[in-house]
Every structure is written in C-alpha cells, then in structure tokens.
Amino acid sequence: MKSPAKQLGVDPYLPQNGSFGYTVSRYELDLEYKVAINRLSGTATITAVTSVELGEFTLDLSNALSVSRVSVNGKRAARFSCRGGKLRIVLGSKLPTGAAMSVVIRYGGNPRPLRTLWGEVGFEELTDGALVAGQPNGAASWFPCNDHPSAKAAFRIQISTESAYRAIANGKLVSSRARASQTVWTYEQPEPTSTYLVTLQIGVYEQVRLARTPVPIRAALPARLKDNFDHDFARQPDMMELFIELFGPYPLADGYTVVVTDDALEIPLEAQGISIFGANHCTGTRASERLIAHELAHQWFGNSVTARRWRDIWLHEGFASYAEWLWSERSGGRSCDALARYHHDQLRQKPQDLLLADPGPQAMFDDRVYKRGALTLHALRGQLGDDKFFALLKDWTTRYRHGTAITEDFTGLAANYSDESLRPLWDAWLYSTEVP
Numbered sequence: 529m530k531s532p533a534k535q536l537g538v539d540p541y542l543p544q545n546g547s548f549g550y551t552v553s554r555y556e557l558d559l560e561y562k563v564a565i566n567r568l569s570g571t572a573t574i575t576a577v578t579s580v581e582l583g584e585f586t587l588d589l590s591n592a593l594s595v596s597r598v599s600v601n602g603k604r605a606a607r608f609s610c611r612g613g614k615l616r617i618v619l620g621s622k623l624p625t626g627a628a629m630s631v632v633i634r635y636g637g638n639p640r641p642l643r644t645l646w647g648e649v650g651f652e653e654l655t656d657g658a659l660v661a662g663q664p665n666g667a668a669s670w671f672p673c674n675d676h677p678s679a680k681a682a683f684r685i686q687i688s689t690e691s692a693y694r695a696i697a698n699g700k701l702v703s704s705r706a707r708a709s710q711t712v713w714t715y716e717q718p719e720p721t722s723t724y725l726v727t728l729q730i731g732v733y734e735q736v737r738l739a740r741t742p743v744p745i746r747a748a749l750p751a752r753l754k755d756n757f758d759h760d761f762a763r764q765p766d767m768m769e770l771f772i773e774l775f776g777p778y779p780l781a782d783g784y785t786v787v788v789t790d791d792a793l794e795i796p797l798e799a800q801g802i803s804i805f806g807a808n809h810c811t812g813t814r815a816s817e818r819l820i821a822h823e824l825a826h827q828w829f830g831n832s833v834t835a836r837r838w839r840d841i842w843l844h845e846g847f848a849s850y851a852e853w854l855w856s857e858r859s860g861g862r863s864c865d866a867l868a869r870y871h872h873d874q875l876r877q878k879p880q881d882l883l884l885a886d887p888g889p890q891a892m893f894d895d896r897v898y899k900r901g902a903l904t905l906h907a908l909r910g911q912l913g914d915d916k917f918f919a920l921l922k923d924w925t926t927r928y929r930h931g932t933a934i935t936e937d938f939t940g941l942a943a944n945y946s947d948e949s950l951r952p953l954w955d956a957w958l959y960s961t962e963v964p
C-alpha cells in the first residue's frame with residue numbers, strides 16, 4: 529500500500545481524497561437524521577472488489593463522524609482508526625486480488641461541512657433542514673467513501689427523519705413509509721454515480737410535478753416560493769427539449785428534480801438527477817434562468833460524462849456554460865455569437881495566467897474556466913459548422929455515457945469531425961494562457 533506512486537494520491541488536485549486497492553460497485557446507506565440536534569447515524573454497506581492483495585485499506589470519512597463498528601465479509605475488522613479524514617481498516621487476514629468485499633460500517637455524529645480550498649463543502653445544516661453540496665470533495669462529510677470522480681458506483685440511500693420533513697436523495701424514490709413520527713425514505717440510484725454527486729436534501733418541502741415534459745421533472749420547495757417558482761422555472765421543459773435535441777437523450781431513467789431551499793445559497797449546485805437552488809434563485813423575476821440551464825446541462829456534462837481527473841474540469845463547466853448560451857439563443861435572448869463576443873472581451877481584460885487544460889486546484893472553479901471553456905466550444909463550432917459540432921457533442925455523450933473522460937478524449941474524438949487539424953485551435957484555447 530505504500531509505493532511512492534501511491535502516496536501521491538489518486539488525483540494531484542485533491543491528494544488527500546480517494547483510495548487505492550479496491551473498486552466500489554455499490555453503496556447502501558441506511559441512515560437516521562435528527563434535524564433539531566443535527567445528528568446523523570446509521571450504517572454504510574459498501575460492495576467492492578480488491579484490485580491488489582489487500583491487508584488494509586482506507587476510505588474517506590470526516591473527523592466529525594465516529595465509527596463504532598467495522599466488518600468485512602461478515603468478520604469484524606482486526607483494527608480500524610479514523611484520522612485526518614481517513615478511516616483506515618486493517619483486515620484479520622489478507623484478501624487476494626479480485627476478492628469480493630462487503631464492508632459494513634456503523635457510524636454517526638454531528639456532521640458539518642469540510643473546510644477546503646474552495647470554501648465549505650459537504651453536509652450543511654439549514655435554518656430548518658439540511659443539504660449536501662458535495663463538489664468537489666464533500667461526500668466524506670456524511671458517508672465513508674472512495675471519494676474521487678472516477679470511482680463511480682450505484683447507490684441505495686435510506687433515510688429516516690421526522691415526518692414534518694421531506695428527504696430527497698438521488699435516484700428513484702422506491703418507498704416512503706411513515707412510522708409514528710418518523711418517515712423512512714428509500715432511494716435507488718442504479719446509474720454509475722461519482723461520490724461528489726450524491727446528495728441528501730432535507731426540508732419542509734412540497735413536491736411539485738411540472739406538466740408537459742419529455743422527461744419527468746419534479747421540484748421540492750417551500751410552499752411560500754411556489755408562485756415565484758412557477759414563473760422562474762416554467763421554461764425547464766423547453767430547456768430539456770433543447771438539450772435532448774442538441775446533446776442526446778437525457779442520461780437518467782428517473783427524471784430530474786430541482787430542490788429550492790428556504791435559505792439563500794451562494795451558488796446553485798448539481799447532483800446526479802438533482803439540482804439545488806437557494807430561495808435567492810427563485811425570486812419571481814427569472815433572474816436565474818441562465819443558472820437553471822447551466823445546472824440542467826450538467827446532467828450530460830459532468831454527471832454522465834465525468835472528468836477522470838479534476839484538472840479536466842472544463843469538460844464540466846465549459847460545456848454547462850456553453851449550454852447557457854445555447855439556451856439564451858433558443859429562447860429569444862442574446863445569440864451565442866453576441867455572448868461569445870461579450871465574454872471574449874471580458875476575458876481579455878482579466879489576468880491571462882490560466883491554462884484551461886490544467887488550471888490548478890486553486891483556480892478549478894475560477895469563472896475564467898467557465899467562460900474560456902464555453903469560448904473554446906464556440907470556436908470549435910465555428911470551425912466545424914453546426915452539423916458536425918452537434919454530432920460531435922452527441923457522439924461524446926453517447927460514447928462516454930456514465931463514464932469518465934479526459935480532455936484528450938474530447939480532442940481525439942473531435943478530430944473525426946474535421947478535415948483540417950484542430951491542433952492550432954486546441955493549442956490556442958486549451959494549452960496556452962494567453963486569450964486568443
């Protein structure tokens with residue numbers, strides 16, 4: 529477990545996160561959450577296969593949570609310890625390469641967000657409820673995991689909480705059972721999902737189902753915001769239609785859910801099959817429509833086709849930002865050309881020290897990654913023409929559906945759609961810091 533290469537971590541942008549030695553195929557979380565005292569407790573059952581001979585291994589888990597019991601394949605672990613955001617498990621006897629592991633972890637505590645380079649991420653208490661904003665490394669704030677976007681798995685999340693609240697997690701709601709004052713919500717997410725896209729949303733929410741949609745669209749929101757919501761989010765079915773037309777089929781079987789929290793949120797955030805907005809994004813003025821399009825587009829770019837390394841984050845943010853422009857143009861707003869000209873001017877006035885293909889962890893969520901990423905796609909579209917450009921996007925979402933990819937996978941695929949070399953375009957936009 530201690531070769532020099534492995535000590536570098538799975539991803540140099542997040543060297544503390546992720547683990548070697550095994551691959552997880554499924555997480556089953558059976559949890560209880562007490563809203564008033566912010567107490568989370570329960571069991572995580574993790575199904576995995578060893579990729580080396582394994583005598584010990586680690587999972588990411590916040591120091592705010594304590595582990596009371598660990599078993600592997602029905603036997604109690606010889607030892608386990610939690611330190612520095614890692615749960616280290618030592619087995620009684622080594623497992624050979626390719627062995628199945630069922631790891632059962634009993635844990636609990638008062639979850640809190642993790643402090644990171646990008647601010648606080650993960651599990652967060654709201655005024656009356658809780659949310660999880662997992663990107664990029666917040667998953668370990670509420671469950672033990674191999675926290676890296678390239679480690680996709682299926683999820684089953686069961687959460688018991690006071691019946692006054694609605695609990696929302698990823699995937700299909702397979703049951704909700706009220707028992708005395710508690711309700712147990714069970715969600716099943718069969719599509720491979722990165723840990724940072726797994727979420728839990730708890731609040732006094734009403735469920736709304738939008739009419740006239742090619743894919744079921746639901747919403748969960750405080751009753752007081754219903755009128756604002758009806759206006760602000762009314763064009764989501766049209767967005768869904770446009771994105772299906774341009775990007776290919778919606779990637780998930782169970783539709784799309786928007787959660788609007790009763791609290792204000794600094795930024796909205798995507799999760800698998802879910803987007804989370806704050807009350808400040810639901811004001812009855814359609815001021816956040818750009819963001820509504822952006823988060824929906826992440827279901828294709830980021831959630832289904834996921835960057836294998838965080839340095840390739842423009843494959844998420846550049847594409848979702850370009851989707852904003854495509855929606856603007858389609859909905860009678862400013863055209864892609866006009867938006868590209870505007871943001872190109874803006875970008876030229878900012879420091880030109882960002883390499884889109886490798887922005888560095890500090891600048892991973894810098895707005896220049898978003899805008900330069902969108903401009904790169906607009907330049908590519910100009911060179912290929914609309915037919916080939918959108919055929920390429922569909923090829924991309926089909927080929928890497930529910931998988932992971934790197935920048936060179938995209939440039940490699942794009943080469944099939946061009947008679948001329950795209951190398952000068954990539955050199956200028958992806959591999960130079962100067963704004964072309």
Ligand SMILES: [Zn+2]
Nearest residue numbers: 822826845848
């Ligand atoms: Zn985004």
